[in-house]
Amino acid sequence: MLDLPAAVALSVLPGAQGANLLRAFLARSPAAPLSAFRLAAELEEACPHRARLSLARAAEAAAPLLDDLAAGRRRAIVFGGEAYPPRLAAIPDPPPLLWINGDAASLAQPVIAIVGSRYATPSSLDVARALARDLAGFGFVIASGLARGVDEAAHRGALDAGATVGVLGCGLDRIYPPEHGPLAQVIVASGAIVSELPPSAEPKPEHFPRRNRIISGLALGVVVVEASLKSGSLITARCAADQGREVMAVPGTALGLRHRGSHSLIRDGAALVETAEDVLAALGLALRPVAPPPTGETAGDRHVGQTATVDPILAALDGGEALSLGRLEAATGLSTVELLALLTLHEIAGRIVRVPGGAFRTPPTPVVR
Amino acid sequence: MLDLPAAVALSVLPGAQGANLLRAFLARSPAAPLSAFRLAAELEEACPHRARLSLARAAEAAAPLLDDLAAGRRRAIVFGGEAYPPRLAAIPDPPPLLWINGDAASLAQPVIAIVGSRYATPSSLDVARALARDLAGFGFVIASGLARGVDEAAHRGALDAGATVGVLGCGLDRIYPPEHGPLAQVIVASGAIVSELPPSAEPKPEHFPRRNRIISGLALGVVVVEASLKSGSLITARCAADQGREVMAVPGTALGLRHRGSHSLIRDGAALVETAEDVLAALGLALRPVAPPPTGETAGDRHVGQTATVDPILAALDGGEALSLGRLEAATGLSTVELLALLTLHEIAGRIVRVPGGAFRTPPTPVVR
Numbered sequence: 001m002l003d004l005p006a007a008v009a010l011s012v013l014p015g016a017q018g019a020n021l022l023r024a025f026l027a028r029s030p031a032a033p034l035s036a037f038r039l040a041a042e043l044e045e046a047c048p049h050r051a052r053l054s055l056a057r058a059a060e061a062a063a064p065l066l067d068d069l070a071a072g073r074r075r076a077i078v079f080g081g082e083a084y085p086p087r088l089a090a091i092p093d094p095p096p097l098l099w100i101n102g103d104a105a106s107l108a109q110p111v112i113a114i115v116g117s118r119y120a121t122p123s124s125l126d127v128a129r130a131l132a133r134d135l136a137g138f139g140f141v142i143a144s145g146l147a148r149g150v151d152e153a154a155h156r157g158a159l160d161a162g163a164t165v166g167v168l169g170c171g172l173d174r175i176y177p178p179e180h181g182p183l184a185q186v187i188v189a190s191g192a193i194v195s196e197l198p199p200s201a202e203p204k205p206e207h208f209p210r211r212n213r214i215i216s217g218l219a220l221g222v223v224v225v226e227a228s229l230k231s232g233s234l235i236t237a238r239c240a241a242d243q244g245r246e247v248m249a250v251p252g253t254a255l256g257l258r259h260r261g262s263h264s265l266i267r268d269g270a271a272l273v274e275t276a277e278d279v280l281a282a283l284g285l286a287l288r289p290v291a292p293p294p295t296g297e298t299a300g301d302r303h304v305g306q307t308a309t310v311d312p313i314l315a316a317l318d319g320g321e322a323l324s325l326g327r328l329e330a331a332t333g334l335s336t337v338e339l340l341a342l343l344t345l346h347e348i349a350g351r352i353v354r355v356p357g358g359a360f361r362t363p364p365t366p367v368v369r
Numbered sequence: 370m371l372d373l374p375a376a377v378a379l380s381v382l383p384g385a386q387g388a389n390l391l392r393a394f395l396a397r398s399p400a401a402p403l404s405a406f407r408l409a410a411e412l413e414e415a416c417p418h419r420a421r422l423s424l425a426r427a428a429e430a431a432a433p434l435l436d437d438l439a440a441g442r443r444r445a446i447v448f449g450g451e452a453y454p455p456r457l458a459a460i461p462d463p464p465p466l467l468w469i470n471g472d473a474a475s476l477a478q479p480v481i482a483i484v485g486s487r488y489a490t491p492s493s494l495d496v497a498r499a500l501a502r503d504l505a506g507f508g509f510v511i512a513s514g515l516a517r518g519v520d521e522a523a524h525r526g527a528l529d530a531g532a533t534v535g536v537l538g539c540g541l542d543r544i545y546p547p548e549h550g551p552l553a554q555v556i557v558a559s560g561a562i563v564s565e566l567p568p569s570a571e572p573k574p575e576h577f578p579r580r581n582r583i584i585s586g587l588a589l590g591v592v593v594v595e596a597s598l599k600s601g602s603l604i605t606a607r608c609a610a611d612q613g614r615e616v617m618a619v620p621g622t623a624l625g626l627r628h629r630g631s632h633s634l635i636r637d638g639a640a641l642v643e644t645a646e647d648v649l650a651a652l653g654l655a656l657r658p659v660a661p662p663p664t665g666e667t668a669g670d671r672h673v674g675q676t677a678t679v680d681p682i683l684a685a686l687d688g689g690e691a692l693s694l695g696r697l698e699a700a701t702g703l704s705t706v707e708l709l710a711l712l713t714l715h716e717i718a719g720r721i722v723r724v725p726g727g728a729f730r731t732p733p734t735p736v737v738r
Contacts, residue, residue: 127623251620251632254496254643263620263641272636274623 002096003035004069007078008062009055010039010096012198016210018058019093019196022079034080065198074172074199075100077107087111091217091243095196098214099172101184102192106141106163110340111218112279113143113240115233116150116225121258124226125153127250127274131223132157132164134276139340141165141191143218145211146180150225150233155187163191165218169211170203171195212236213243221246221283223273227261234261237270248273248282285338313342314362317352322361371465372404373438376447377431378424379408379465381567385579388462388565391448403449434567443541443568444469446476456480460586460612464565467583468541470553471561475510475532479709480587481648482512482609484602485519485594490627493595494522496619496643500592501526501533503645508709510534510560512587514580515549519594519602524556532560534587538580539572540564581605582612590615590652592642596630603630606639617642617651654707682711683731686721691730 002010002022010018025034039055068074077083077098085107088094098107112135114128132142132154142158144151146166158164166187168176172195175181184193196214197207212235216222222240227233227249237247247270252259266272271282316323316331323331328339343360346352352360371379371391379387394403408424437443446452446467454476457463467476481504483497501511501523511527513520515535527533535556537545541564544550553562565583566576581604585591591609596602596618606616616639621628635641640651685700686692692700697708712729715721722732 123622123624250623251628251635251641252623253492253621254619255492259620260643263643266620266635267641272620272632274629274632 002078002080003033004076004078005059005062005066006034006039007076007097008065008069009058011076011099011196012058012061012065013055015206016093018096019210021055022096023093061198075104077104077194083108085111085218087219088214088217091213093213094217095214098194098196099199100192100194101172102165102188103163103190104192106165106191107194107218109141109163110139110220110336111141111143111165112283113215113219113222113236114150114154114225115144115212115215115222115236116154116227117231117233117258118147118149118151120149120153120226121252124150124250124252124258128153128225129157129160131225131250131273131276131279133160135279136160136162136164138276138280139343143167143215145169145208145215146175146184146187146193148177148180152180152183154225155183159186159190165191166193167211167215167218168193168195168197168203169207171197171199171201173199174202176203208232209235213239216240216245217243219245221248221279223279224249224262224265224270226250226252226258227265228257229260229264231261234265237265246271246282248279250274311342311346313339313346313360314351317360317362320362322355322359324359328360371448371450372402373445373447374428374431374435375403375408376445376466377434377438378427380445380468380565381427381430381434382424384575385462387465388579391465392462430567444473446473446563452477454480454587456588457583457586460582462582463586464583467563467565468568469561469563470541471534471557472532472559473561475534475560476563476587478510478532479508479589479705480510480512480534481652482584482588482591482605483519483523483594484513484581484584484591484605485523485596486600486602486627487516487518487520489518489522489595490621493519493619493621493627497522497594498526498529500594500619500642500645500648502529504648505529505531505533507645507649508712512536512584514538514577514584515544515553515556515562517546517549521549521552523594524552528555528559534560535562536580536584536587537562537564537566537572538576540566540568540570542568543571545572577601578604582608585609585614586612588614590617590648592648593618593631593634593639595619595621595627596634597626598629598633600630603634606634615640615651617648619643680711680715682708682715682729683720686729686731689731691724691728693728697729 010021069076077100079089079094079096083104114132116124116128128150136142136158141163142154143165144154146168155164155166164187166184170176172193175184187193212232216236216239222236222245224233224237240247247265249262249265249270250273252262273279273282312332312334313328316328329336347354353363355361379390438445446469448458448463448465452473483501485493485497497519505511505527510532511523512534513523515537524533524535533556535553539545541562544553556562585605585608591605591614593602593606609616616634618631618634618639618641620641621631642648642651681701681703682697685697698705716723721729724730
């Protein structure tokens with residue numbers, strides 16, 4: 001638990017200092033609440049003079065941001081709070097705080113990251129966009145870095161069919177690259193733009209490697225599209241591996257050096273993926289999109305994926321009551337990821353409907369036995 | 370041991386009959402010499418009426434071919450004979466006989482097969498040609514199927530730097546496709562064109578899958594370039610795996626279906642290769658081409674690959690005597706493959722020279738200590 005003043009103060013510390021202090025604090029007393037007061041006391045005891053000095057400066061810099069938060073002019077998600085995405089909380093060095101524009105709930109959905117070259121070939125851009133669109137169609141939120149090239153293609157593909165999350169290497173007040181301002185506006189309408197850096201932070205080169213751990217930390221797995229051996233995407237892939245997340249790579253031409261990084265990931269054990277179905281398989285899911293039943297055939301005649309005749313979701317919804325995702329998880333024993341993908345398939349097939357508030361129920365006129 | 374009349378008779382049997390009879394005979398009495406007379410006796414005992422009938426016809430068809438062989442108008446390599454390539458003899462169903470134009474010795478060199486799509490993209494053709502050229506530069510003979518597309522690119526790439534072997538799915542008198550007649554002429558000048566089918570055999574579709582076992586059977590490993598899921602190259606890859614040869618695949622774009630077969634090979638454990646160095650690494654070698662020493666630097670200052678200061682080849686040749694490959698193998702303990710690759714590197718670097726008859730020695734004016 002981290003109180004807001006402490007979180008904001010940590011957030012404005014330069015570089016990795018805030019996350020490192022949080023990590024050190026968590027290592028010593030994982031369950032204790034961390035207030036600004038306690039943080040100061042801890043530092044008084046444990047930290048070198050210089051760190052205490054910077055924290056004093058940080059608290060000063062944090063003051064107007066705390067005012068903004070109190071007045072609702074800015075929004076932030078604090079480590080340990082309910083809105084903080086559980087997958088991100090599980091990484092070794094979680095950001096103390098995420099500044100956010102958009103829908104905080106999108107971060108806690110099943111997220112898949114797609115990252116790659118800023119100067120990708122048209123063919124790689126097509127792959128990234130198609131993958132993102134198809135995965136968003138399965139109910140996954142696509143995370144990427146809002147950069148030019150593959151990142152942009154991934155965000156746009158996701159927007160074709162669902163929601164996406166952009167993780168910045170600068171503050172929320174300075175979208176980088178600047179021409180992606182309009183894209184960011186569209187993203188926040190259904191997903192979110194987040195950053196661990198204070199709102200006014202500039203896009204410095206040293207921000208991006210650390211930003212990458214957040215992209216992978218939010219995600220179940222990272223798909224790398226067109227990475228050379230020097231690509232920053234390899235950092236994201238390494239973060240994913242360190243965090244125990246699935247690493248996937250899309251192959252490309254062996255001519256030239258553009259895909260050498262992706263291919264070296266595959267040689268080192270990353271899953272080779274070409275399609276959204278390959279990504280699901282790499283994540284241990286085996287779902288197939290189900291075509292709507294042809295005329296004359298009732299939905300009940302058909303099977304969803306490998307769930308065979310008695311589908312646990314349809315069984316749970318059999319009473320006609322609308323159930324939230326949480327209640328469906330409890331009723332079916334399925335993971336959130338499996339559940340969301342299966343719900344999407346049932347929805348496409350017309351077997352269930354989504355009701356306002358995010359719950360699910362059988363359609364008003366039942367087509368399912 | 371198979372005598373020539375028996376080999377030719379088996380060779381003219383339709384389909385897999387000849388190889389199957391040889392396999393059955395080898396299974397019963399691996400070391401016994403197999404003459405036409407003995408073959409007839411075996412069949413009298415063991416085979417159904419129809420097979421004996423076809424063998425009678427085969428012996429008839431074989432007669433003029435035996436005359437051609439006796440008169441030197443045609444050449445053939447017989448299973449069990451000295452010229453028969455040892456790697457091919459080791460497969461489960463070796464051809465009883467290979468008809469050959471060109472240099473039989475090229476078949477016994479370290480061979481790497483490169484196969485792939487007949488309708489490959491320019492990018493895949495470039496990859497195949499560059500791989501073949503670079504591997505030929507290391508002293509490997511490149512085997513392929515003389516087909517359009519990747520096969521042709523592999524043969525031409527090999528010819529840029531060394532020798533190549535074409536394995537036909539028809540008889541030697543009917544080069545297929547016909548426009549590759551001139552290519553075949555160039556190939557036989559340094560390498561060879563071979564076929565297990567009688568010289569007049571037409572290029573029937575059923576010939577090609579069986580032909581593929583010869584391509585892989587001649588080779589240490591098979592590199593697949595651009596195979597779709599229906600590609601015949603996957604048959605060659607499966608033959609290679611069944612024969613215990615290395616399976617390698619070059620990745621390509623994930624867009625479309627052109628590389629799906631190659632990518633599925635990689636998923637199933639084939640080595641992902643982009644360069645000749647990758648192929649060497651997959652074969653368990655770790656050689657790097659060595660640039661000739663710049664002016665002012667003596668060859669002795671440089672190292673070859675990982676062989677460090679005392680090179681076993683240079684040590685063996687230190688006396689100034691020219692040594693054959695066989696004697697170098699005995700002196701150095703290196704495998705033929707390693708030896709040939711290292712010899713090529715030394716030759717490029719000017720440390721050794723090739724003398725007529727295929728032996729190696731240090732240069733007349735020693736540049737090496």
